[in-house]
Amino acid sequence: MGTTERREREKLRRKNEIIDSAERVFFSKGLDQSTMDDVAAEAELSKGTLYLYFKSKEELYLAVNERGFQILQTLFSEAISIEQNGLDKIRAIGQAYFKFAQQYSDYFNAMLYYESRDIDFSIENSCARACEEVGTETLKIVASAIQTGIVDGSIRSDLDPFKTAVVLWGQSSGIVQVHTLKGQHFQEKHKIKPEEIMQLSLEMMARSLQV
Amino acid sequence: MGTTERREREKLRRKNEIIDSAERVFFSKGLDQSTMDDVAAEAELSKGTLYLYFKSKEELYLAVNERGFQILQTLFSEAISIEQNGLDKIRAIGQAYFKFAQQYSDYFNAMLYYESRDIDFSIENSCARACEEVGTETLKIVASAIQTGIVDGSIRSDLDPFKTAVVLWGQSSGIVQVHTLKGQHFQEKHKIKPEEIMQLSLEMMARSLQV
């Protein structure tokens, strides 16, 4: 009988339902303010059950995070497909990243946490691994756009595509981190619009790639 | 009698002793693994006493952080004083920042936490305020170096010094964050030396400022 397969499916469904609930709770109250009991209540399950599907709060959190990465990856794929020239692809990716930070701010904030923590990638089959996988895929999209730019002459040829992708990634996340966490504060204190910072940053990054 | 003044001094001294102890504990075990009881034991005080001087663990942590900011500010001041030309000052600041991240990695890691959290600046007289103050001073150093560069012609004149300083700050912290948290992982996975990333980033940032 195909009972095992159905069970497998149901197990996956339940897992996703738990992530759905966790997402709602984490996004509405913030990760630190959310308890596993909150998530359990939202999922209409007992706390113990959560631990059958995720071995810790961090795992569950990373599972939510992975969805964010997947959205980002899609946005990046769309971005590069629209533009022809390599440098314009990179510009489009930059815009897409900033758009992601604004439109999917909950996912983005979750990603910040991920980026700023020393995550343990060692345990096999963990959600951290999955995040890392999608993250690397996303980086490869950036690297390939740079490669395209080098070939079509819109980007200087002395750059290593993957290394440059890592740099752009680091720089962008730093900027968007400032935007997200200190943006309002800067606006009040120094009369600087966060959007200006993001646009200026984009312009500067594009310039650093030009021949 | 000058008793009040001496008491004031002693109170400050005790406060600093607590920060000393907290620093040792936080740096040796990591913030999350450190308990207030650990800090109290290290300071040879009771936990209750800690709360007479700091209203929460976060406050105490921010107090440690402020020291890091002060070191960074000093390094930046030294950096700009060595070089003449504006763009070289900026390069020197960049190098100083990367040096800080390596030599004072404990302080730097603490700062990452600060940078990646939504800190509450509202409460009067809090340690967060102090960090913010030193942070702004540090930014002003960067901005003034950019201004110098615009005047001496080494940096393009269409940039707003303070906004550009914010961008450079955000980009740099993003890069160094990648370097610190994911560097080893990148090295293993993609055979990329973290130092290369930092140098490439510096070069790209300098290029984005050039006329």
Added chain:
DNA sequence: ATAATTTTATGACTATCAGTCATTCGATTA
């Protein structure tokens, strides 16, 4: 010198929450 007052320090206690585990429930199979 002594009592009254004010400041500083204590540590037992509370509240909260991540994670566990013996037990129950329910579906599948014999």
Added chain:
DNA sequence: TAATCGAATGACTGATAGTCATAAAATTAT
């Protein structure tokens, strides 16, 4: 109908941030 097995439960444990009534020490007033 009984036996088996995986899924689910929720009371329990351990850890720890933060509190508060009380004590000790220092300062000031009598």
